[in-house]
Each structure stands twice: as C-alpha cells, then as structure tokens.
Amino acid sequence: xxxxxxxxxxxxxxxxxxxxxxxxxxxxxxxxxxxxxxxxxxxxxxxxxxxxxxxxxxxxxxxxxxxxxxxxxxxxxxxxxxxxxxxxxxxxxxxxxxxxxxxxxxxxxxxxxxxxxxxxxxxxxxxxxxxxxxxxxxxxxxxxxxxxxxxxxxxxxxxxxxxxxxxxxxxxxxxxxxxxxxxxxxxxxxxxxxxxxxxxxxxxxxxxxxxxxxxxxxxxxxxxxxxxxxxxxxxxxxxxxxxxxxxxxxxxxxxxxxxxxxxxxxxxxxxxxxxxxxxxx
Amino acid sequence: xxxxxxxxxxxxxxxxxxxxxxxxxxxxxxxxxxxxxxxxxxxxxxxxxxxxxxxxxxxxxxxxxxxxxxxxxxxxxxxxxxxxxxxxxxxxxxxxxxxxxxxxxxxxxxxxxxxxxxxxxxxxxxxxxxxxxxxxxxxxxxxxxxxxxxxxxxxxxxxxxxxxxxxxxxxxxxxxxxxxxxxxxxxxxxxxxxxxxxxxxxxxxxxxxxxxxxxxxxxxxxxxxxxxxxxxxxxxxxxxxxxxxxxxxxxxxxxxxxxxxxxxxxxxxxxxxxxxxxxxxxxxxxxxxxxxxxxxxxxxxxxxxxxxxxxxxxxxxxxxxxxxxxxxxxxxxxxxxxxxxxxxxxxxxxxxxxxxxxxxxxxxxxxxxxxxxxxxxxxxxxxxxxxxxxxxxxxxxxxxxxxxxxxxxxxxxxxxxxxxxxxxxxxxxxxxxxxxxxxxxxxxxxxxxxxxxxxxxxxxxxxxxxxxxxxxxxxxxxxxxxxxx
Numbered sequence: 001x002x003x004x005x006x007x008x009x010x011x012x013x014x015x016x017x018x019x020x021x022x023x024x025x026x027x028x029x030x031x032x033x034x035x036x037x038x039x040x041x042x043x044x045x046x047x048x049x050x051x052x053x054x055x056x057x058x059x060x061x062x063x064x065x066x067x068x069x070x071x072x073x074x075x076x077x078x079x080x081x082x083x084x085x086x087x088x089x090x091x092x093x094x095x096x097x098x099x100x101x102x103x104x105x106x107x108x109x110x111x112x113x114x115x116x117x118x119x120x121x122x123x124x125x126x127x128x129x130x131x132x133x134x135x136x137x138x139x140x141x142x143x144x145x146x147x148x149x150x151x152x153x154x155x156x157x158x159x160x161x162x163x164x165x166x167x168x169x170x171x172x173x174x175x176x177x178x179x180x181x182x183x184x185x186x187x188x189x190x191x192x193x194x195x196x197x198x199x200x201x202x203x204x205x206x207x208x209x210x211x212x213x214x215x216x217x218x219x220x221x222x223x224x225x226x227x228x229x230x231x232x233x234x235x236x237x238x239x240x241x242x243x244x245x246x247x248x249x250x251x252x253x254x255x256x257x258x259x260x261x262x263x264x265x266x267x268x269x270x271x272x273x274x275x276x277x278x279x280x281x
Numbered sequence: 282x283x284x285x286x287x288x289x290x291x292x293x294x295x296x297x298x299x300x301x302x303x304x305x306x307x308x309x310x311x312x313x314x315x316x317x318x319x320x321x322x323x324x325x326x327x328x329x330x331x332x333x334x335x336x337x338x339x340x341x342x343x344x345x346x347x348x349x350x351x352x353x354x355x356x357x358x359x360x361x362x363x364x365x366x367x368x369x370x371x372x373x374x375x376x377x378x379x380x381x382x383x384x385x386x387x388x389x390x391x392x393x394x395x396x397x398x399x400x401x402x403x404x405x406x407x408x409x410x411x412x413x414x415x416x417x418x419x420x421x422x423x424x425x426x427x428x429x430x431x432x433x434x435x436x437x438x439x440x441x442x443x444x445x446x447x448x449x450x451x452x453x454x455x456x457x458x459x460x461x462x463x464x465x466x467x468x469x470x471x472x473x474x475x476x477x478x479x480x481x482x483x484x485x486x487x488x489x490x491x492x493x494x495x496x497x498x499x500x501x502x503x504x505x506x507x508x509x510x511x512x513x514x515x516x517x518x519x520x521x522x523x524x525x526x527x528x529x530x531x532x533x534x535x536x537x538x539x540x541x542x543x544x545x546x547x548x549x550x551x552x553x554x555x556x557x558x559x560x561x562x563x564x565x566x567x568x569x570x571x572x573x574x575x576x577x578x579x580x581x582x583x584x585x586x587x588x589x590x591x592x593x594x595x596x597x598x599x600x601x602x603x604x605x606x607x608x609x610x611x612x613x614x615x616x617x618x619x620x621x622x623x624x625x626x627x628x629x630x631x632x633x634x635x636x637x638x639x640x641x642x643x644x645x646x647x648x649x650x651x652x653x654x655x656x657x658x659x660x661x662x663x664x665x666x667x668x669x670x671x672x673x674x675x676x677x678x679x680x681x682x683x684x685x686x687x688x689x690x691x692x693x694x695x696x697x698x699x700x701x702x703x704x705x706x707x708x709x710x711x712x713x714x715x716x717x718x719x720x721x722x723x724x725x726x727x728x729x730x731x732x733x734x735x736x737x738x739x740x741x742x743x744x745x746x747x748x749x750x751x752x753x754x755x756x757x758x759x760x761x762x763x764x765x766x
Contacts, residue, residue: 142379145377147370147371150367151360151371154360154363155362157356158357159372161356162371162372162373162420164372276361
C-alpha cells in the first residue's frame, strides 16, 4: 500500500515538476506563462504520434520537444515582438493546442493508440527532472546566465541599463521552457502509453500553482510539486473507499488535487514573491 | 565632442554642440529642461545616435572606446531584489560561471579604494538612496570606465551625502578619470566642479572655468534672463489651522513609517518638509489623503480630518501633487480633459449635480494646462503623449488652480527647470496668501529654504523643528534631516 502510494506519487510528480520548471525559466525572465498546459499537450501528442509512426522512441521525444519549443517561441514572438498581453497569448496557445491536438489525433488517425512500447522508460524522465531541479538551482545562484535571468525578471529596463541583452535572455529562457515542457508532455503520454484528447487534464495549471507556491524557486517548487503529486496519488488510492460508512462518488475524490491546489493558493499566495518585472516589456 | 546635432522628427534637440571634458576634472553640465543635457550625454554614452558630429575619447573614435564610458542615469540601475554583489556585476560578469570568492575579493578591493563598505550578500533593497548611488559608482569602476557621466546624482541625497559623493568624485578625478555631472543645482557646480558647460535650447551657450563665474552669472546663462527674485517676504501667518498630533502611520513593511509626528501649520503658511527619501514623507501624505490608515489626530480648520472619506477631504479643499506622477496622479491613457477632472470630478466646474459638465471641464482643463505652460497639442490627446516635465506641469496646475485649501505637494518641481520651479512656488505662495496652507516635501534643502516660509525636517518618521531663530538655518535643518540635532 505504502510502496504503491510512493511509486504513484513519483509517477505523478515528475511531469508536474518538468512543467513547473519550464514555467520557472519563462517567468523568471519576466514572461508570464499560463500556456504550460498547451505545451504539455502538444508534446504528448507529438511524442505519441511520431513515436508510433516511426517506431523510434528518440524521434518521438524529439518531435514532442520540437513542438513544445515551437509553441514556446510563438509565445515569445507574440508577447515580445507584437506586445500582446501575456495572459491572452498564453490562453491562445492553450486553445490552439487543445483544438489542434484533438483535430490531429482524429484527422491523422489513431495510430498512436494502437502501438505501445515505443517510449523511453519513465525512470529516464525522473532522472532528467531531478537533474533539472539541481541544475536550475545551481544556475540561478552561480552562473552568469542565471544572474542575468534573475535581473531581467525583476527589472528589464534596469537590466538593459547594465548592458544585459534582455531579448537574448528571454529567448534562452523560453527555449528552456519548451524543452522542459516537451519532456513533461512526453512523460505524460509515456505514463499513459497512448494519446487521448485533453489527456493533460489541467496539469499545466497545477504546475503553475506549484511554481507560485514555490516562490519561483527550484527547490521549493520541487516540494510543492511533490505535495500535489502525493495528493493525486492519494485520490487514486481512495477511489471507491467509503467515508463514514457512506459511498463517496468517485468524482469527489477526483476533485481532491484541484481542491488542494485552490486551498494552497488561497493560503499561500500573499506570501509568495513573484519576479517584480513579470509581464513587463 | 564636436558639432553634435540630434533631431527628433522636426524638433532639433541638439544643434552643432561642441563639448570637451578633461581628465582629472569634474565637469558640470547645466541647463533648463529640454536644453539637451541628457541627450548630449546619451550621445557620448552611445545610447543615442547623433545625426552629425564626431565624438572622440583620448583622440580615438568613440566606438573603439565605448567600454571606457559609463553612465549613471537619473533612475538608478540597481535592482532592489538582487544582492549587492549581483547588482555590481550583472551585465559585466567576469565569466560564465561565477566564482564568489574571486568576485567578492575584487568588489572589496574597488570599494576599499573608494572608502566605501558594503555587505555584499545583503539585498540591495536595504540600501539608502546614497548607498545605491555609491553602488552605481562602483558599477562603473567594476567596468573600468574612464569617463563617468552622472545625471542628476544628488537629486535624492541629503546635503551630507551629496558632499560625500563629490568627495568620491574628486578622488576619482585625481586618479585621472573624467567625471561629468549633469545637475540643476548651481550651488553644487560652484562648490565642487572645475569647469561648467551651459546648454540652452539645444545649443552651447558657454564653457568656462567655475572660478571665473558666480551664481547670478550662471543663472543668467541658463535661463537667458535674470532670475526673478523670490516673491514677497514671509507674510504674517494667521491662527493655527492644520494640527497634526501624535500621528503614527504604519508602512508597507509594518514598521512605524510615521512615528508619533506632530506639526502645527498656521493659516497662510508654506511649510517645507526636508528629509532624505524614505523618511516617512510618503506615508504622511498617504495618511493625509486617506489612502493609508493612521492613528493619532489631524484637525484641519477644526474638522477631525482622519474621519473624513477621501472624497470629503478633496471636497474640503485638499489638493495633491503626488510623488509618483504615473502611479498616483494621472491615468496615462486618458486625455488631458479627463485627467483635469480626476479626483475633482464630483464638484463644479467639472460637474453639474450628477452630470459631467463637459464645457466647464474643457474650460478648466485649459486653465490647468496654461497655468504652468504645459506644452501640448490638443487637450484631447492622451496624457502619456506628454513628456515627464510637462505632465508634472499639468499635475501641479490641477492642484493649484482649483481653489486649494490644503496643498500637499510632493516634490512639486521634480524634473522642472529653474523657471518652471519658480512659477510653481509662486503659485503655491499665492494660494497661501489667499488663506490656504501648503506642505511641500522636497529633497533639495536649498530649494525649500528659498521657497518656503518655514522648513521642518523629517527623519525616521519623526518631524523635527529647528529651535526658534534657526527655522531657516541650513546647517541646523541639515543636521535634523539625518537625526543629529
């Protein structure tokens, strides 16, 4: 029971973590990113579809990452070059992704459904996610790139005054966002072994909540993701169990992670300090 | 720099300007708003392209010596959320991977040579304005700049901190560097600089050794005519009308930003509040307006002021020239018409009962704009199309032409030149002679001493008054500002 709970916590935490870290690089550079959900979804679809079509897990993963990076760069283009509101652009990317993957998975046939076993093992993603947390924590603290990322996120104008190329910093940050979300989406479809419509189920938003709770810092974000992962695992275990002798509808248990997200955000939001320049050109 | 010309569309910002600064000197650049000082310095720094002209440093074309020129602009580049060490090197890090020991050693070396000391791991949000200014100078030294441009470096500093800044600059000049200081304050030029260049209307009027000029002469060169003397002498103050007693206001961090402060203002008085930025002036004003809760008592004309809503306070004649134009004074996307009525929209001439009086509003908007010669094309244009100085003229006009009874002005002349500043103070004094009272927060003690009837000092949330006979004594008030009475 405990081992099952632990294993499923890790399984559910890893994609959240990858997405949240993707959000971290983006938002630390000052680019608000509510489009994590969409990036996860397109990556999940592309990994499943290309992986199945080519029977090559590497090609599948690369396709997932490329599509997520493309979405990330689209967000960069819309918000930086065309100065579209960051929220609007993020919403647009989510809508495009939901509709696009739904259309593609029907239009191109359900080939991804029929084949299993063309994915990398999940532990590879776990290791990558753990490595990403450490790498980001170290980079923010000890490297030129990390320092510039922090500076740009807090105040793009002052960073320019100090000779930082804000555009270049944001480009790199959004590339990292695409890469991390690509890995996250690939992991989601790997866990499920096949693509289904809207299969990310709001995990991009939960990742965003974890990012906020973690105060936009890598290690606390890991903790927040683990808590959410644990609650999601718990609700799977609790499915079908009774509360005070009465049967509880499965939907109620299913709502648990979202309820926890809500409560956590309400409880902690005021205490979390966002990058001061979030959303500024 | 020779023959520098810069055009913005049809406007010529700089016309054939020659400028020369020598190593080992502190060179002052003075002139009114819009004279082209900052534009000229941006050309030198490289952030503004010149339409024609040549810039050389040490005989070499400036492009090859770009790294040798550093600029501290009016708005500091220090990011409060970063640590001091991070701020020092961001944008000029020594390598892709940061070696804290090595970087800190170098930072310490540079700071010690200047006689500064910094806690490198402390967040820069804990720096005072003077501390941030010092860090800016160290940033230039970290980048090994030979030519240092400082735009209005003392705007936010106390007199003691300004003295210290110039001492540092002198030391740097003695090492063979060149310091160029853009300033409005003639006194600083006379006290600390070796040479001065005067710009007026985009042209160079004069470059001369400071030793060969004086205050009156410089003022004449800057504005093109003699400075008008300060209006009437102190008028006989009336009975006490504004009584602030034991006022305490909590700041954003929960600290006592205004701490048990008391002040009595008599009818007709213009009271200057001197103090270093962040001494509680902001919170005092917010409490007067009613956007921040306060304990203690404020009575104005016998009314318990703190119990009134903000709307009632405005209706009772409170007029505000706030600190932060963009955030507190105007709505930038709105037209000048609409901004004229902002906050005063409930009463004539802006309203007829529940209806907007568009004609009255248009008339009053014109009066407001013309009061201090706001430069605008049409009253229908959005506020954001005006330059900062012109927005300030408009905001001051709104406060001072709409029958004020209690004027609360925070740096009312911020970003304005000598002529514009003088006009605003004239208007404040004029209203006070009609029976209003004014509280004026300023960071330039000399300006307050000249323009106000009485100057009090604010330090760490408390209000201090100089003892009888010394109400306008520069040294006495300067000491009160930093808490040594």
